[in-house]
Amino acid sequence: MAATPGAAITGQSEAERLLEARSTRNAWALSAPALILLFCAAAGPLLIVLVYSFLTKGPTGGVVWEFSTEAWLGVLYTRDIFNDGNLVLADAHLTIFWRSVKISLLTTLITFAVGFPTAWFIATRPPKARAFWLFLITIPFWTNLLIRTFAITEIIRNEGLLNKALIGIGLISAPIRLMNTDTAVLIGMAYVYLPLMVLPLFAAIDRFDMRLLEAGYDLYASRLQVLRHVVLPIVKPGIIAGSILVFIPSLGAYVTPRVLGGGKNMMIGNFIELQFGQGRNWPLGAALSMALLLVVMLAMILYVRTATKGGKSHG
Amino acid sequence: MADKTFEVSRLPGFATTAVLVFVALYLPICTLVFYSFNAGSTLSVWQGFSWRWYIDAWENDQVQAAALRSLQIAISASFIATVVATMAALATTRRKAFRGQTAIYAFINQPLMVPEIVTAVALMILFGVIKAYTGYQGLWYLILAHSAFCVPFAYLPIRARLEGMDLSLESAAADLYANPWQTFRFVTLPLLAPGIAAGAMLAFVISLDDVVITEFVKSAGQDTLPTYMLGQLRRTLTPEVNAISTGLLVLTVLLLIGFSLINRKKN
Numbered sequence: 322m323a324a325t326p327g328a329a330i331t332g333q334s335e336a337e338r339l340l341e342a343r344s345t346r347n348a349w350a351l352s353a354p355a356l357i358l359l360f361c362a363a364a365g366p367l368l369i370v371l372v373y374s375f376l377t378k379g380p381t382g383g384v385v386w387e388f389s390t391e392a393w394l395g396v397l398y399t400r401d402i403f404n405d406g407n408l409v410l411a412d413a414h415l416t417i418f419w420r421s422v423k424i425s426l427l428t429t430l431i432t433f434a435v436g437f438p439t440a441w442f443i444a445t446r447p448p449k450a451r452a453f454w455l456f457l458i459t460i461p462f463w464t465n466l467l468i469r470t471f472a473i474t475e476i477i478r479n480e481g482l483l484n485k486a487l488i489g490i491g492l493i494s495a496p497i498r499l500m501n502t503d504t505a506v507l508i509g510m511a512y513v514y515l516p517l518m519v520l521p522l523f524a525a526i527d528r529f530d531m532r533l534l535e536a537g538y539d540l541y542a543s544r545l546q547v548l549r550h551v552v553l554p555i556v557k558p559g560i561i562a563g564s565i566l567v568f569i570p571s572l573g574a575y576v577t578p579r580v581l582g583g584g585k586n587m588m589i590g591n592f593i594e595l596q597f598g599q600g601r602n603w604p605l606g607a608a609l610s611m612a613l614l615l616v617v618m619l620a621m622i623l624y625v626r627t628a629t630k631g632g633k634s635h636g
Numbered sequence: 637m638a639d640k641t642f643e644v645s646r647l648p649g650f651a652t653t654a655v656l657v658f659v660a661l662y663l664p665i666c667t668l669v670f671y672s673f674n675a676g677s678t679l680s681v682w683q684g685f686s687w688r689w690y691i692d693a694w695e696n697d698q699v700q701a702a703a704l705r706s707l708q709i710a711i712s713a714s715f716i717a718t719v720v721a722t723m724a725a726l727a728t729t730r731r732k733a734f735r736g737q738t739a740i741y742a743f744i745n746q747p748l749m750v751p752e753i754v755t756a757v758a759l760m761i762l763f764g765v766i767k768a769y770t771g772y773q774g775l776w777y778l779i780l781a782h783s784a785f786c787v788p789f790a791y792l793p794i795r796a797r798l799e800g801m802d803l804s805l806e807s808a809a810a811d812l813y814a815n816p817w818q819t820f821r822f823v824t825l826p827l828l829a830p831g832i833a834a835g836a837m838l839a840f841v842i843s844l845d846d847v848v849i850t851e852f853v854k855s856a857g858q859d860t861l862p863t864y865m866l867g868q869l870r871r872t873l874t875p876e877v878n879a880i881s882t883g884l885l886v887l888t889v890l891l892l893i894g895f896s897l898i899n900r901k902k903n
Binding site: 341344345347348349350351352354355356358359360361362363364365366367369370373435436438439441442443445454456457458459460461463464465466467468469471472473474475476480481482485512515531534544548569570572573575576579580589590593594597603606607610611613614617618621 | 645646647648649650651653654655656657658660661662663664665667668671678679680716717719720721723724726727728731732734735736737740743744746747749750751752753754755756757758759760761762780781783784785787791838841844845847848852862865866869877881884885888889892896
């Protein structure tokens, strides 16, 4: 087969190139329905949002077709009505952004802290049992997010199981008010997004060669040292994947903060909805959506970069 | 040897944490299911077993309409998504990489990357304009929107199945004078069927569960089960919502068991 490869290639190149062009055309034709569907009902409409973010807001919602950068300024600033409409930082907006980022980061941290031991536990079971535990993680993953949020509501509300249990054992005398607080949103988000952390962590730990642990212990490393210097660096791609999978949907969360946070503890998702509803400021809503998308895309790029770098260093 | 590996891989406190996590994961769901059988009308005081709320939900016209609508959308959307995803998967696997393949891949997975609220807002604006122009208020907006975000969920298992498939069978068919269509119909498609079934199931579950995009795209009176429940959560709750949730939960679990059975056969 290795004989005169150069001649073979030049001899077949014309026919091969034609065949290849045809097969590429076929590939595009076959992909076309999916691409058209996604363009019409997923990617394309994003362009409209981008356009809307540069228009002027209509008097009762909607837009007026006049170019304006007011909406983008409005993401961070507000006009001071007492001072000739000068731009001042919009505290209310910043509070919402900060809450969104804070809750998303904390959700990522909490899900990692409890998700890592869980993933480790599943990965170190014998194969049969492993399939069972993994299935237990997958069920909530595919279960309706609203149902899971509703389920956590029943636990943490004033008459819920948590308060009843705490009062029952005499730890508290009056129920702790959790509903409609940031804490409630955080508990709900950690609950809802936990499977998204466990599954990639499991995938990474599952590939981990347990003999490396033995090597570590043979070299007199403590459990903590082995965990820090052997396990964590090797399963890092799984950690990054899990973090990104939790952080991104958390940042854009809508249902969980709406149900658990009430009207006051809004996150970006609810703030965007507000602009299209009572706020009647569609351009601002559009600009906020685009800003959220931008942040998410940056996080993705960062993730892809780190992930490919990680892949290289581990061969 | 196996025993020894088991010992080494044990880390203190990990098993306890994991068991607590599983308890925390299932306790809320079990509580929800438990109270759906409550004879009383509150979510916190147990007053004996009864099917009352299931009967109530079943006889509730709004719930019936929402359930039928949910099924109609999920069936249509998962069908459309599976067909286009199968075609795209056939185009993008088992061949030499071509220019634009990465772009196709990224485009298909796009719904997984964009926050749902952003897509929801975008579709609300676009469909709002179309509704105003054409006057059409029907279900197709929802079906199209659902089809689109279901595509990646249908695509991934089909692609995985294709990549694990033996090329030699297709070459054999071609050697036996099967034309490309016959090869596809009698060789590729039967081999691919489990992947397609798995993809369709995931798409169905994803469509059935959607809240955000449906909430923004639906016209008046087009509640699906999840958006109906979201509306109910603002009011004083009765275990009827638990009963509906349990129904959806059971359906999802059944589909998942079906999915994992298909997958196990593959392996």
